[in-house]
Amino acid sequence: MGTQCTGTGSWPNCSTSTCWATPPTLDSDLSQGIQPVQGLALCTLSTMGSAEMCRDLAPEVEKLLLQPSPYVRKKAILTAVHMIRKVPELSSVFLPPCVHLLHERHHGKAVGLPILCFSSVDRRIENRMGTPAHRRRVAHTHRHTRNRLSCPWPPPFTSPTLTPGILLGTITLITELCERSPAALKHFRKVVPQLVQILRTLVTTGYSTEHSISGVSDPFLQVQILRLLRILGRNHEESSETMNDLLAQVATNTDTSRNAGNAVLFETVLTIMDIHSAAGLRVLAVNILGRFLLNSDRNIRYVALTSLLRLVQSDHSAVQRHRPTVVDCLQETDASLSRRALELSLALVNSSNVRAMMQELQAFLESCPPDLRADCASGILLAAERFAPTKRWHIDTILHVLTTAGTHVRDDAVANLTQLIGGAQELHAYSVRRLYNALAEDISQQPLVQVAAWCIGEYGDLLLEGNCEEIEPLQVDEEEVLALLEKVLQSHMSLPATRGYALTALMKLSTRLQGDNNRIRQVVSIYRSCLDVELQQRAVEYDTLFRKYDHMRAAILEKMPLVERDGPQADEEAKQSKEAAQLSEAAPAPTESQASQLLDLLDLLDRASGDAQHPPPLDPSPGGALVYLLDLPCAPPPPAPIPDLKVFEREGVQLNLSFIRPPENPALLLITITATNSSEGDVTNFICQAAVPKSLQLQLQAPSGNTVPARGGLPITQLFRILNPNKAPLRLKLRLTYNHFHQSVQEIFEVNNLPVESWQ
């Protein structure tokens, strides 16, 4: 039976049929009193015990908890830990023995018990009715143990007060109990002084050499006790106070030359951070972490950076003191370390240190590995936005980021920068000059090119004026400017959006520059036959402007007013497009800021919904008129149920929508989609995705499954929650993917004929 247990012990998979067969054997193994067998049975139980097994065998394990032999007891304790994890209700079963175990530790009964155990086992063996083979085997075991009278299985620990294996197990069990049950937590808060005492003894008077690692007494036990103290002291003033002294003691007395000491120190720091510790103690913790940062061991620097990141919100000033060290860590060769250092550095930027920090971060940006570039760039831009001391500094910073890591910035960086420049009137000349210089050097970084093109278009006249105090005087020729923009237009590196910017900039220059516009007109007419539809459309419009509406050109192309950030883009769109709409037959051109032309699900809906200029007329509520006529006080009539809608049908697979508007929340719409299958083949891997216009909020809940069996099998249902506070018209686009008849099917479609009651 022992070997059988061994076998199962290495198949840690609860779903095999062996699991069902083992409980009776496990039960008898546990109760028969032979320690190695019991040990193995407990091991099996703790590795593969399913919830049912744990429930059934809990009484047995409980008995073993109080059994004299430390060998079995320590295993029983840890098995109890597993059982509680699987079946939290068993906490009540294991709580009383726990208390007993902890108390026992201090009365030193441990020593005499193994001897008792030995003799009682002896007697049990003689009485045993087993097969001859089994008895022979068992007798062999005890022959050996009988010969070692002074040394029963296994040798007892001679320490009078503490049996470490059991103490460690007990602490682990108590930790698990306190995590699972608030009642246990409350109960065990009372033993905090006891725990403090145990730890204090460990740290000061030391332990046997067999438990210490490189000069630190029993670090595993120390860490476990500290963890328990953390749980007990969390959100509890009194316990936290009891621990303060001890934590300070551990923090200062632990030898940190090797990893074991650092592990204990780290756990102490984590505990200090989590409980209600005194301010001085918290500063001590942060300083320890700061010291860790200077440690030559990479692992320790890693844990220090991670923990400081967690602390930076709550103890900002303490962490600030270590800022230079953190910044040094940016130079790490290990990518995970430099990433952490980057996050921490960004978190440490504030208004007083922003210039210095930005310098460091920009230097880092130039040399950092590519996967960190995007994060670094966006971090710098965000920090610059929050703490920029002057606008000029801000513009400089963004410019620098764009030139260094232009391809990695987020899409809205362009919009933000144009917004920023537009708002800083005094800096127009400065910005346009700098951007022109940058553009002249390099036209490959798209965000930079876009901003530069826009700027040159808007403020081209300032560029040509020639004098600006903040930068060396630059003589720029009209022809040079036009040549540069043409170069951008023709370059194969330019994205379609960038070319759009360049073309519009050229147009604007036609009013800003003094010379005649032949060159510009030429370029514009060339692009009338461009293959890119967007450019072609613009070119046609601009050409028409030149030819037929020249008198309006100046007015249309004058400087743009400052755009409201985050406001609807509608007014600036309206300004440019209203005139253009009157001029040409084509649809109005989108604005500068709408650079990307991705035909996303959402984009399609959003653009289209932007066309709807006026809100739809509200229907009168169904039962309203009746109530008025009858003039009786009655509850508002329940909303009429909205009819179901069949939205999709293909080869027997059908999708239906049913709508519910809960009366207590008028903005909420619940749609249940039901997928049914009347064909001969199963539908598998069914996934349904949905998109709604941006003004609505959509939440998809998990579907009931992803398979619809053939011939009318159990359908799949999925719930959508749509919040529509503005009563915007509901549009719904669905994307289905599934496998049917061994083919994968993908369908994207918009739901038509949505009932009006679903959104009004």
Add this chain to the structure above:
Amino acid sequence: MLEESREELMRFMLLFSRQGKLRLQKWYLATSDKERKKMVRELMQVVLARKPKMCSFLEWRDLKVVYKRYASLYFCCAIEGQDNELITLELIHRYVELLDKYFGSVCELDIIFNFEKAYFILDEFLMGGDVQDTSKKSVLKAIEQADLLQEEDESPRSVLEEMGLA
């Protein structure tokens, strides 16, 4: 039920060679076979791609992985929760020390040919992912006893005798 994040639970421990051969796997949380294979494959790829000078901790899926290379074997532990990677390193080291003491200058071949002993030692040292005993001596003593027990069992017996029917 308390809502705070779980404290340390070791999910699994893996031993694999530099060539990507799995030598030992111990799972402390029930997972399906398919899921396990997938996790092992992925994790091995990630760990084997690490350069020698990098730190021993990495984040993978939602777990923290602590690994250490001893000669040609990678010892890998996946822990969850918010804490102490350093003590897990100590744990790995302790396990290696136990193997070393038992096999006498352990090498990968020892583990390949005596993998069941490696599992026994692990089961005496850790249970359910928690340390059972912090004393090397007592763990090794227990293994010794178990070995003796097995040796006595070596006498050949018929199948019926094994089942207790003869």
